Amino acid sequence: MPPSLKIISTRRSFLNRLGLLGLASSLPNSWFLSASGLPVLPNTQTLANKASVVRNRAPLAPSAFYFLPLGSVRPTGWLKEQLGIQASGLSGHLDETWADVGPNSGWLGGKGESWERGPYFLDGLVPLAYLLDDARLKSKAMKYIDWTLDHQAPNGMIGPTSNDDWWPRIVMLKALTQYQEFTGDSRVIPVMDRYLRYQLAELPQRPLRDWSKFRWQDELLSVIWLYNRTGSAYLLDLANLLRKQGYDWMAQFANFQYTRRITAEYIKLEKGEGLKDLALATHGVNNGQAVKTGPVWSQISASFANRAAASKMISELNKYHGLPNGMFSCDEHLAGLDPSQGSELCTVVEYMFSLEQSLAITGDPTLGDRLEQLAFNALPGAFSDDMWTHQYNQEPNQVECSLHHKPWTTDGPESNLFGLEPNFGCCTANFHQGWPKFVTSLFMLSGAQDATTQDGLVAAIYAPCEVRTILRGISVHVVEETDYPFSGSVRFTVSPTTPVNFPLQLRIPAWAAGTTIRVNGEAVSTPLPASFARLERTWKNGDRVEMRFPMVPRITKWFNDSIAIERGPLVFSLGIGEDWVKLRDRGMTADWQVFPTTPWNYALIVNADSPAESLSVTETKPVGNPFTRKGTPIQLSVKARKIDNWRAEDGAAGPPPQSPIVSDEPEETITLIPYAAAKLRVTAFPQCKA
Ligand SMILES: [Zn+2]
Numbered sequence: 171m172p173p174s175l176k177i178i179s180t181r182r183s184f185l186n187r188l189g190l191l192g193l194a195s196s197l198p199n200s201w202f203l204s205a206s207g208l209p210v211l212p213n214t215q216t217l218a219n220k221a222s223v224v225r226n227r228a229p230l231a232p233s234a235f236y237f238l239p240l241g242s243v244r245p246t247g248w249l250k251e252q253l254g255i256q257a258s259g260l261s262g263h264l265d266e267t268w269a270d271v272g273p274n275s276g277w278l279g280g281k282g283e284s285w286e287r288g289p290y291f292l293d294g295l296v297p298l299a300y301l302l303d304d305a306r307l308k309s310k311a312m313k314y315i316d317w318t319l320d321h322q323a324p325n326g327m328i329g330p331t332s333n334d335d336w337w338p339r340i341v342m343l344k345a346l347t348q349y350q351e352f353t354g355d356s357r358v359i360p361v362m363d364r365y366l367r368y369q370l371a372e373l374p375q376r377p378l379r380d381w382s383k384f385r386w387q388d389e390l391l392s393v394i395w396l397y398n399r400t401g402s403a404y405l406l407d408l409a410n411l412l413r414k415q416g417y418d419w420m421a422q423f424a425n426f427q428y429t430r431r432i433t434a435e436y437i438k439l440e441k442g443e444g445l446k447d448l449a450l451a452t453h454g455v456n457n458g459q460a461v462k463t464g465p466v467w468s469q470i471s472a473s474f475a476n477r478a479a480a481s482k483m484i485s486e487l488n489k490y491h492g493l494p495n496g497m498f499s500c501d502e503h504l505a506g507l508d509p510s511q512g513s514e515l516c517t518v519v520e521y522m523f524s525l526e527q528s529l530a531i532t533g534d535p536t537l538g539d540r541l542e543q544l545a546f547n548a549l550p551g552a553f554s555d556d557m558w559t560h561q562y563n564q565e566p567n568q569v570e571c572s573l574h575h576k577p578w579t580t581d582g583p584e585s586n587l588f589g590l591e592p593n594f595g596c597c598t599a600n601f602h603q604g605w606p607k608f609v610t611s612l613f614m615l616s617g618a619q620d621a622t623t624q625d626g627l628v629a630a631i632y633a634p635c636e637v638r639t640i641l642r643g644i645s646v647h648v649v650e651e652t653d654y655p656f657s658g659s660v661r662f663t664v665s666p667t668t669p670v671n672f673p674l675q676l677r678i679p680a681w682a683a684g685t686t687i688r689v690n691g692e693a694v695s696t697p698l699p700a701s702f703a704r705l706e707r708t709w710k711n712g713d714r715v716e717m718r719f720p721m722v723p724r725i726t727k728w729f730n731d732s733i734a735i736e737r738g739p740l741v742f743s744l745g746i747g748e749d750w751v752k753l754r755d756r757g758m759t760a761d762w763q764v765f766p767t768t769p770w771n772y773a774l775i776v777n778a779d780s781p782a783e784s785l786s787v788t789e790t791k792p793v794g795n796p797f798t799r800k801g802t803p804i805q806l807s808v809k810a811r812k813i814d815n816w817r818a819e820d821g822a823a824g825p826p827p828q829s830p831i832v833s834d835e836p837e838e839t840i841t842l843i844p845y846a847a848a849k850l851r852v853t854a855f856p857q858c859k860a
Contacts, residue, residue: 234533235614240351247634259557267757276330284330289341294602326368336382343392386416431506454500458521494734496543512563550797550846574821589761626673658719743851
């Protein structure tokens with residue numbers, strides 16, 4: 171038994187005698203009760219044991235699931251390689267080549283960029299550095315962390331003195347909470363406490379405005395995080411004030427008005443009204459962040475309707491702006507259903523973060539389906555294979571990435587180049603959080619609001635990883651081995667140090683009818699799609715759980731009755747031949763245009779009633795980065811015919827012609843590869859008339 175476990179069991183028995191175990195279970199195990207019964211901070215070394223989950227403290231409504239302390243889930247297999255690619259790419263070197271987060275950053279005490287870019291970078295760099303246990307990246311992150319923690323103003327304000335905007339500080343709080351969980355640094359909680367007390371006193375005179383008004387729910391996460399650790403009642407007052415001053419996203423989606431493509435004229439962009447409510451309410455990144463509003467607020471309100479608001483928002487966005495890569499269009503405002511419209515990379519990572527938080531609070535398995543869709547398609551789709559360049563906007567039907575005028579609602583001509591900071595540098599600073607936060611969301615803790623109900627583990631989303639945590643006082647190690655999403659086979663090995671009873675819940679995606687589960691080789695009853703399968707038993711060292719998802723290709727319907735091919739959480743695209751042409755060098759990286767070298771204007775010949783019969787699947791073992799054309803372990807073949815009059819204009823594919831469609835062109839066999847592997851692609855295809 172490691173030393174930390176001894177502390178817990180001793181403390182548990184002590185508290186049990188006092189009848190305080192219910193209270194104890196709501197505290198991190200590294201906290202101790204002072205003589206007055208109030209928690210006091212222990213030393214950093216003890217905090218770093220990371221053994222206990224922090225649950226919602228009364229009067230907050232309990233969450234369905236809780237995140238395990240950061241560092242409990244570690245990536246393995248292809249996922250670890252992906253984080254390694256990120257660390258070797260722009261994420262691991264951004265400060266060396268981009269002045270906005272370089273030595274002159276305002277968040278390092280310099281006179282340079284002093285707004286959101288430093289905090290954005292840190293929000294992804296911190297989890298990346300600690301998940302990889304990479305000393306080089308940790309020391310980069312520490313410069314910002316140390317400066318921020320050591321330069322708090324006497325009144326409590328944090329950050330550069332050149333601006334007092336609440337928004338960049340909302341991002342910095344997210345970075346600080348993660349850093350505290352990974353390290354237990356005892357400076358974090360007092361700094362956050364002083365800052366939030368200051369903000370509560372200041373907000374009546376200097377209310378939320380612009381971005382912070384529309385992104386208040388992200389601050390609420392940090393307020394709740396701190397409340398669960400200190401129990402200070404003023405934090406609930408602050409939560410209520412943020413809600414009062416913040417934009418009412420739940421009202422927007424209860425009666426959703428923005429059902430059309432938003433134009434620059436509509437939001438009066440030319441008249442300088444880009445920060446007015448109309449522009450901000452239809453802004454893609456804001457909407458991506460807003461998806462979490464209902465669930466996050468439901469922790470305060472205890473309202474079931476608030477909790478369900480995330481699904482409502484997603485379904486409205488999907489209905490009017492949905493794209494087959496799982497995103498909604500936002501280039502940079504909501505842009506309708508045409509698959510030649512783009513989605514901003516900031517929105518991809520913020521939408522993912524919203525889904526991670528919402529899944530934990532609500533326990534709604536379908537949020538996990540969408541999260542996987544974004545993580546396995548839209549996220550890697552926006553990066554070059556080495557993660558040294560990214561796009562601002564990506565399109566499902568992306569037949570050219572060039573300086574041509576594109577159909578963006580408000581963005582500039584560079585928006586879908588692969589580069590350092592195409593169009594605008596927000597995504598350059600913000601993309602780093604995508605993969606690392608996905609890793610920390612793979613497993614969660616279920617149940618156990620008090621000591622009488624049972625803790626359990628939840629496999630919330632699937633990718634290769636391992637988990638080390640403590641359940642009922644017993645150290646538990648779970649190894650998840652899988653090539654998912656490329657293969658449907660997922661194998662868990664559960665190894666407690668001594669046998670222990672707990673439920674293991676496994677998310678069954680909505681597409682996964684017919685999933686089978688075996689425990690130590692024995693089949694268990696067939697789980698329902700869009701649910702969590704619950705395996706409750708006494709687990710002993712080396713127990714095996716094997717899941718097999720039905721990876722049968724299926725079709726989904728999109729704009730003009732076009733079709734997309736999906737298999738598991740992956741979306742498939744025609745990989746158009748690519749000619750990468752360097753536009754200019756950009757420090758350690760470069761900006762690139764990509765031009766098509768092969769035809770793309772195909773309609774698919776697919777039996778809609780039984781799509782799998784029309785597609786043949788080739789699977790190989792993944793080697794290297796599986797989200798690349800070279801490394802993809804899976805390909806689909808399908809029959810198709812060209813559609814002569816489906817063309818591109820200014821580098822953008824025209825809308826797919828209405829399906830079904832007749833073509834006299836000869837039948838060909840074309841190859842589809844995962845969306846992310848095809849940087850030039852068609853994803854929404856017309857369907858040939860039978
Ligand atoms: Zn961005």
